[in-house]
Every structure is written in C-alpha cells, then in structure tokens.
Amino acid sequence: MRDESKSIRQEQIEQAAYAVLEEKGYGGTSMLAIARAAKASNETLYNWYGDKVGLFSALVRRNAAEVKAMLEDQIAAGGDAVETLQRVGPVLLQMVTTDRAIALNRAAAADPTGELGLTIAAEGRDTLVPLIARVILRGRDQGWFAFTDLNMACETYLALLIGDIQIRRVVGRVPQPDAATCAARAHAALCHFVLLFGAPPDRKPGL
Template sequence: MLLANADIDNSHALTERQQAVLDAALRLLVEEGDSLTMTAVARRASCSKETLYKWFGDRDGLLTATVQWQASKVRVASVDGRGLDLASLTASLESFASDWLKVISSDTSIALNRVAVGHAGSGKDNLGAVVLENGRFALARRLKPVLEAGRQAGLLDFTDAETAFRTFFGLVGRDVQIRLLLGDRLELTEAAIGGDAVRATQQFIALFGAKTEPRAL
C-alpha cells in the first residue's frame, strides 16, 4: 500500500501553489520524459516562466524539485515487526514485494527513473541519488527491521541483513525494472503482481528460513 506523508518531510516550505506547479511538471514529465520544456511546464501549470525561474532557479532545479516532490509522496508502507510468526512474516514480505512491484511498474516511477538515469550520465545534478535514496534505500530501511525481527523470532537465518535484503530485492524485481525502463511492454496486472509477490516470498523463505523450529518466546 502506498502512503502519503513520510518520516522524512520533503515538502520543505512548498506552498500549495508551488506543489500544484510541481504536480503539473510531474504529469508532463510522465508524458514527455526529459524533453519537456520550461515553456510547456509554464503553460501546463498556468504560471509564467518568470515564476518558474524565481522559485526553482533553473531547469535542473525544477526537475530536482519535481523528483523530490514525488519522492516525498510515494513511500512503501512500513510494517510492524512485533508479535511475529511465520504467517505474519510471510504476509509482511508479500506486502513489501507487492508494493515494490506496483511502484516500479507505475508510469510515474518509470518516468522518474528514466530522467534520473539520463542525468546520472551527464552527472550535473544528483537526481539519481535522490531516486535511489527514496527508492531502493528507503525500501531497505523499511524491510531490514522486519528481517531482523524475523531472525530474532527464530524464523529467519542470515548473517548479514544487507545481503539478505539484496537477495529479496532481486527475487522480487528480477528483470522487471530494467525491461520497463528500456521500453519493454510488460503488462503487470494486479494478479500477476500478487503472484510474483507470493513466489518471491516463498523463494526467499526457502533460502533464508530457519532450519530449526521457531524459537518460543
């Protein structure tokens, strides 16, 4: 499930109007990719270019603000790790997997990642870092406590949470993100995502499930 609002408040001091402008820019970014023009943003947002430059400095500033604005909106739900048994751990992992697949297959995520990848090439700003921080690394921060709790409860067995996380990440995402970014049509229905989430979770538990009985608490 996607949640508005988050621990890190990136909305800084954005007025309603500024947020509306960034939303317009975001929609345009999804539609036209990195080839959007300042004129187009101004027209779509019904504001003047002068205002865009006053608020965001330059084109890169606008792009960065747009990416951060979206990043502050989309977060993967965090899961409470207490009272954990195998069923609830499985459910949590499936939920994470499902949420993540929904995120990376969304038009918005694809557009943002494309722009960030492009800019990472000409390394003039840190859009890539922003996307990474609010995507892959945010997911890790949310998931690791769950994994640790699973280990504490004797349900999981691993030495390094980072390694375990990365395996889970791979089992869930597989080739989906790179294929979507490269323009492959990949219909991810609700049902397919659910199935993939279950499969990835089963595989993860097959690899990292504790061989012994769960520890009694």
C-alpha cells in the same frame, strides 16, 4: 490556500512535471517550463518545492509514500515479519513499475549529471531498503529466518521480488504488470526467500 485545494494544485503541477520530463528530459526540464505547463506561477513552484531537485524529490517521495507508510506502520505494530512481507511485496513491485516510476528512471538514465539518479536513490531506495531490512531482521528475531549477512538477505529478497522487470520496463520490453501479476510474483519471491533463508523447522514460530 486550503489544504485540499493545495493538494489538488500540487497534483496538477506534478502531472505537468511528468509531461515536461517526458518531452524534454531532466536536463531540459525547468521550473518555468513546468509552471507554464501547469498554468501556475513560477513563484508558487519555488515556494512549494524550493527548486527542481526539490520538486523531483517530492515526485519520488509521493511514489514511495504508500510502501513507506505500510512498512513504518508494520514495524511500529511489531507484527509478524512474514505477514508484513506478504502485504508489502505486491505494493512495492507495483510502485517500482508504474508509468511514473519508469518515466523517472528513463530520465535519470539519460541525465548526464546524475542528479536525478541521486534524487531517486535518496528518496526511494535509500529510504525503503533500510525499512525492509528491519522487517527481515525482525523475521530472524522471530525465528522465521536464519542468516548472518543482513545486507545479503535483503538484496536477495529484492532481487527475487523485482528482478529485471524494472529494467525491462524502462527499455520498453514489457508492459506494466497488473495487480494480480504483482501479487503472484511477490508470493513466489517470498516462498523462494523462505527456502533460501528459512530457519530450521524446530526454530520456526509455533513449532
């Protein structure tokens, strides 16, 4: 199968996976049910994804792919850390509050095995947070930030950026924020982060 055709087919399968997940929950979702919903063969799903964990790992990776690529590109380029956070913040906030991300988190909360939660953590947070930490550490090296506990600095940034919005989305209390809302919140989060962890003025770049 050509790459373009395979990509289209994978998107159809993954759309079907979300539909079955919403209807049956993670525990009630099977590869066979997804294959039937996608009008695909069960063999195709196993060949492409391995098993149910592999399929849902792929869903989480796809959700996180844009943010991961942005962070990796910015880290490789060695650019300004504050500018990197300005670019990445809105995209990260949008990513964790999309309907698909919320569907996965709702299903994980209802999964008594904890399997889906582990998958989301491994392919989402455990992949992205170390990259964000590298950007924040580079900000200290560049003279923007001053801190001794990198983990605390990183967790503070994420708390300022995301707060309880994702949880409120999961329980149906707030709608999905639009791009302008995400941009405004990301800007405010970065400003507050700089107030909390900004280096003394005489140490900041260009001063």
